[in-house]
Every structure is written in structure tokens, then in C-alpha cells.
Amino acid sequence: MVDATKPKRTRTNVKQSKFGCFTCKARRIKCDEGKPACQRCLISKRECQGYPRGAYPDSDSTASTTLSLVSASSSPSDSSSSQSPSATIISTLRSLAFNPYSLSSPFVDLGCKVLVQSPRRARNNVEQTFWSCTVPQLAQSIPSVRAAIEAFGTSYSEYVLRGTSPRPGFETTKRYSQALRLVQQDLVTLPNGPIPCVVACLFLGFVEALQQRLNKALVHLQGTFSLMMSLTDKQLLAEVDTDSLVLLLKKLDLHVATYAVSHPPNLPMKPFVMGEVLQSYPPDGSLFKILHSSYHFTAKAFRYKYTSRRTIPPELLIEQGRQLANLKQWLSLNEIPATSNTESHESLIVLRSQCLAALVNTATILEPRETVYDCYGPEFEEIITSIGALLLSKSLQGAPRRKNSDWLPSFVPEMGIIHPLYFTAKKYRSPFWRRKALSLILKSGKEGPWCAETEGSLIAALINAEEGTFDKESLHLVHTLDQSPACIPEEKRFSHVWASDPESENGECTYNTRKRYTRTMIYRCRDVEAFMRDRKGQIPRGIPWVDPELCEIDHEWWIGREEPLEIIFSVGEGAA
CATH class of the missing domain: 1.25.40 (Serine Threonine Protein Phosphatase 5, Tetratricopeptide repeat)
Structure with a gap:
């Protein structure tokens, strides 16, 4: 007969930890606490959302490889001939050798350089990688993104740096119109997936914000929201870390309320x-x-x-x-x-x-x-x-x-x-x-x-x-x-x-x-x-x-x- 008063056995040979990653905590599974991203998240093709304060020093975060808003679901072995060009473009961009300043257009260079040099503020590691690495890489690969960033760089040059052009705003308007036309074409079929269109729409909004046309900027932001909420094709979203993207959009959305x-x-x-x-x-x-x-x-x-x-x-x-x-x-x-x-x-x-x-x-x-x-x-x-x-x-x-x-x-x-x-x-x-x-x-x-x-x-x-x-x-x-x-x-x-x-x-x-x-x-x-x-x-x-x-x-x-x-x-x- 089992003794009902016998104390419940506990594991004494296993080290207990409270420093598992946020993703594993939400899934209620044991985390292997790998740094910078745990293996359980990588194997299950999920974004590792990081660790609570105290798990490892903040100073180590700069040396760690961060994840992009684009999911880390594409491994080298996945890059076969069967993979579509859009999946290749939207794969994780981690190349440390990538130089965001090597783009040929001076205004594209300027637009990317501003984002890389600007302070971090409240960005997390995913967002920091997105703006400083993913966006410049998309500018090299996707014409609509490149055109939108070029319009942003032109707007920055004319309205922030205040170049000596006798017709301020002319160059911005010309490049903005070109970018708008390319983005409208991409929105019809999403040939490269949703992320490039989201990025391009955001940069068109930034172009307007630098000119203090905030109502027009809001239209582009709302267009981005509509695009994300209308996506029902699971294949289009398979490569996208939607949680991180939604968080980024929430941060942009609060500009409206404040x-x-x-x-x-x-x-x-x-x-x-x-x-x-x-x-x-x-x-x-x-x-x-x-x-x-x-x-x-x-x-x-x-x-x-x-x-x-x-x-x-x-x-x-x-x-x-x-x-x-x-x-x-x-x-x-x-x-x-x-x-x-x-x-x-x-x-x-x-x-x-x-x-x-x-x-x-x-x-x-x-x-x-x-x-x-x-x-x-x-x-x-x-x-x-x-x-x-x-x-x-x-x-x-x-x-x-x-x-x-x-x-x-x-x-x-x-x-x-x-x-x-x-x-x-x-x-x-x-x-x-x-x-x-x-x-x-x-x-x-x-x-x-x-x-x-x-x-x-x-x-x-x-x-x-x-x-x-x-x-x-x-x-x-x-x-x-x-x-x-x-x-x-x-x-x-x-x-x-x-x-x-x-x-x-x-x-x-x-x-x-x-x-x-x-x-x-x-x-x-x-x-x-x-x-x-x-x-x-x-x-x-x-x-x-x-x-x-x-x-x-x-x-x-x-x-x-x-x-x-x-x-x-x-x-x-x-x-x-």
C-alpha cells in the first residue's frame, strides 16, 4: 500500500533556472538557454524573443547575432533550387560583411546611412538589425524599396540638410512619384512577398513626415496596416516574423495617438x-x-x-x-x-x-x-x-x-x-x-x-x-x-x-x-x-x-x- 504521507519526489540532479527565453516561457517548455537564441526556437522555426534581465549582461548583446523581422526559418540546407526567388530575398539577412554604404545612388546611400547612424532609442535587437541591415539589403534587391529609400534620402537632403537647390522639393517630388508608381505595381501581385511592400510604404510615409505633410504620411501608415491585416495567404507569411513586425507597427502607430x-x-x-x-x-x-x-x-x-x-x-x-x-x-x-x-x-x-x-x-x-x-x-x-x-x-x-x-x-x-x-x-x-x-x-x-x-x-x-x-x-x-x-x-x-x-x-x-x-x-x-x-x-x-x-x-x-x-x-x- 502506498504511503499517502510520503513527500512528493522532486528532481535533485537537475539544475533549475528562471532565465529561459520569453518564447519558451510562452510555450511552457524547457529552454536550453542558448545565446543569443536558444536551439529550441531555432529548431521549431520561431523567433527567440530574448531573455529576462539578469540572464546575461546587457553588454553581451552587442556581440550577439540578432534576428531579423524576417524569420530565421531558412537555413543553408534549405537554399535549394526549389526555393522561390521571393523566399531567397526575404530570408534572414545576417551577413556581417554587408556594407550598407555600397549602394550606387547617393540618395539611397544617404537614406541608409541616416538609419544606421541614428541612435537606437527603444529599438530591440530585431528592429535594430531590420533598419541597419535588412532594409539596405532590400534596397539592393527590390526596385520599389530602392526607389522609396531614394525618395527618403532626397527628402532628407532637401528638408533636413537643406541643400542649396533653387527649387526645394522638386527632386523629392520626382523621386517620390517614381517610387509610388513602383509600389503600386508591386501591391497588385506582391511578387516579392509582403515585407518589401511594407518597407516601401513606410519609407513613403517617412518622405511625407520629413516635409511635415503628416496627413499624407498617415495615409501610407494606414496603407501598411491594411496590407498586413488583409494578408490571408499563409505561404506569403511563412517567412515573416509577424510578432516582431506587429510590434514595430505598434510603435509607429503610437505616433498617431501622441x-x-x-x-x-x-x-x-x-x-x-x-x-x-x-x-x-x-x-x-x-x-x-x-x-x-x-x-x-x-x-x-x-x-x-x-x-x-x-x-x-x-x-x-x-x-x-x-x-x-x-x-x-x-x-x-x-x-x-x-x-x-x-x-x-x-x-x-x-x-x-x-x-x-x-x-x-x-x-x-x-x-x-x-x-x-x-x-x-x-x-x-x-x-x-x-x-x-x-x-x-x-x-x-x-x-x-x-x-x-x-x-x-x-x-x-x-x-x-x-x-x-x-x-x-x-x-x-x-x-x-x-x-x-x-x-x-x-x-x-x-x-x-x-x-x-x-x-x-x-x-x-x-x-x-x-x-x-x-x-x-x-x-x-x-x-x-x-x-x-x-x-x-x-x-x-x-x-x-x-x-x-x-x-x-x-x-x-x-x-x-x-x-x-x-x-x-x-x-x-x-x-x-x-x-x-x-x-x-x-x-x-x-x-x-x-x-x-x-x-x-x-x-x-x-x-x-x-x-x-x-x-x-x-x-x-x-x-x-
Whole structure:
């Protein structure tokens, strides 16, 4: 008879580990912990999503072979004569000998060089390899991708480097038209699979973003989303690491939610279980699921920001609490290690900054008073100090390179550091801290639609409107300024500010600055307390300063100012 009290046997001769890769954890199988990618993932033709922090030092990651957005399912033995040309093109691109600068067109060279030289920000290893190796290789192989990157390089030359062409934009338009025609032809039959078309569409969007034609850029981004969601042929997706590609598209999609007022992300929100997300995904994968959900919520809740509390649906308040709990849980599990090597944690620093900005935005989305942001000083100050330390570390290591004639202003397609810094400088009214944030913005180059020159000049205009004056010299004298945000009362604070294009993207850019956003728009409520008591304060509004009944500016309760946007900062200003 079996003794029921006998203790359960456990394995004592097997080393136990908690450092298996995220993919094996999600599959609930034992990981062999091979570096940089475990053999179980390679054998099963899955992407190894990496290891939790502590499994092996961050510094080793630079020496490891990273995986591409294109699946590692093609081994040398698979490269037989039966393999289609498209599968060969879309195979994993790991050649360390590949030189992205060896392309013949100077504008293709320039476009690839910008992506390779630009900072990593929040990219993971897969995305870093994608932009620096896969994309240049596709430019050599696929005419439509090559044409799109050439148009991007031309746009960068004319609108960022500001070449001396007497007709700025002419060369960009010519190459853009050629690329658009080739991409349209490829979209009919997808002769090389979906990845080249996705890449080409993204670069056409980047061309428009550099010209500040953001509505047209959004059309290309939405086209990319439609292409991916319409693919039902499993053979077309067999060689594609769809999880990594979807994560990249989510990072690009959040530009829509952060740059526009109360606009939800384009990609649909999918419900998830928080515990499973944190266990099964690396930090950036879990965060962007949380951020996507958070910005879908804030877009929905924004309509009630300037309404009486009793008109807010109870389910919105419950959802707000859930979103805040998710953001706080991610932050608690992804602390920045205490180390002197700040640059080795660049991705985590950027991710935390994005999470902190989303946390403050979510917490205040139903609060009409601007003074409520004063309560989030620690979060705002962490954004500034952590990014400041990161940029200082990078500038010290990159100073000799930056002095070279081949150094280029950066362009990062994904979410980076400009949005957290811009949000901080806009909402945290401490004269000391907001100028520190502005100084950091000026070192940040371009990130998707975000432009250091435009956003920096916009913050300067806002400071001038709220404080009564702004001097560029004050950026170097911040230690003499008041650190308390309470020095600016509620009645002087503008709640909404943005730059606008008077020509609605149809006119020409200014010759000197190559900018289309030439007007500053700022709005504030005349009296928040009285407005909340008024009948109009009981009606949800999609745009706070527009009367929903009359569909026109509500001048009774809102003060608006429109004035020229003076670009007072130039490319590279503030860079170390």
C-alpha cells in the first residue's frame, strides 16, 4: 500500500533556472538557454524573443547575432533550387560583411546611412538589425524599396540638410512619384512577398513626415496596416516574423495617438491578461501592449475632460484605474539598474520615459485643471534626469564622431524621447525643469512626426505665453530659475498648444527653414470652475474649445491665440 504521507519526489540532479527565453516561457517548455537564441526556437522555426534581465549582461548583446523581422526559418540546407526567388530575398539577412554604404545612388546611400547612424532609442535587437541591415539589403534587391529609400534620402537632403537647390522639393517630388508608381505595381501581385511592400510604404510615409505633410504620411501608415491585416495567404507569411513586425507597427502607430489631440491608435485594441503579458513578452513587447490599450482609453475619455464629474460614465473611472495599475506594474518590474554605464540601458530608459508620460496622461485625462499636473513632479523629473544622463553619456562617447563632416542629424522612425520631453515641458510648469526638458528636445533630432526644431520652438512660444517672456539665454541659466511649478497660476496656463500649416499641406514650405508648420495655436479655458457649473460643462466635447451644438469656436468660455511660429532653433542646436 502506498504511503499517502510520503513527500512528493522532486528532481535533485537537475539544475533549475528562471532565465529561459520569453518564447519558451510562452510555450511552457524547457529552454536550453542558448545565446543569443536558444536551439529550441531555432529548431521549431520561431523567433527567440530574448531573455529576462539578469540572464546575461546587457553588454553581451552587442556581440550577439540578432534576428531579423524576417524569420530565421531558412537555413543553408534549405537554399535549394526549389526555393522561390521571393523566399531567397526575404530570408534572414545576417551577413556581417554587408556594407550598407555600397549602394550606387547617393540618395539611397544617404537614406541608409541616416538609419544606421541614428541612435537606437527603444529599438530591440530585431528592429535594430531590420533598419541597419535588412532594409539596405532590400534596397539592393527590390526596385520599389530602392526607389522609396531614394525618395527618403532626397527628402532628407532637401528638408533636413537643406541643400542649396533653387527649387526645394522638386527632386523629392520626382523621386517620390517614381517610387509610388513602383509600389503600386508591386501591391497588385506582391511578387516579392509582403515585407518589401511594407518597407516601401513606410519609407513613403517617412518622405511625407520629413516635409511635415503628416496627413499624407498617415495615409501610407494606414496603407501598411491594411496590407498586413488583409494578408490571408499563409505561404506569403511563412517567412515573416509577424510578432516582431506587429510590434514595430505598434510603435509607429503610437505616433498617431501622441502627436494628434485625442486621436486613438489606428490598430485595433486587443484584450490581454496582464500577468501573461509580463511573463511572456520582453519589456518593449509588454509595454506597447499596455500603451496601446492606454491611448485607446484616453482617446475615449478625453471627451469628458471638461465636463462635470457626475456626467462621467462609471465604467470610464473603473477603466482608468485598471490602466493606471497596468502602467505602474510595468514600471515596478522594469527599474533601471544602478550602474554607471547609462548607455547600456538606453532602451529601458526610453521605454520608462514613454511609460511615465502615459501614466501622467492617463491619471489626468479626466481632470480639467492644469494645476493637477503639479502633483506629478517626481515622474516628470525622472523623465528629464534619466534622458539627460543618457544623452550626456552618448555625447561624451560620440563627440569625436559628431565633429566629423559625415555626421548627420538623426531620424528615428519609432517612438523615442521627444514625446515624453515635449509632454513634460508643456505640462510641468517649473521654469527650471521645463527649460531643461527643452534643452534635451533640441538634441533629439527627428522621431517620426516629431521634430526637435518645431517642437522646441513651440515650447518656447508656450513659455513666452505663460511666463510673459522667453529668452534663449535662459536655457544656459536654469540654475537661477524657480523650480516650483506653482509660480504660474491656473488662469495663465494654456491647456492646448500645437503647430499648424495654413496651407493644409498643399502649399510650399518656407525656403530658409523648410517647414510647413508656421503658425502657433494655443487655447485655455477662461474660468474652469465656472465652466464646470455652466450648462455647457455637462456636455461631452470631442474638441474642448468647439461648441458641439454650434460647431464653432466657443469664445464665451475659451481664449485662443494664433500667431506666427518662429523657428528659433536650428538643426543640431544644443547637441554636445
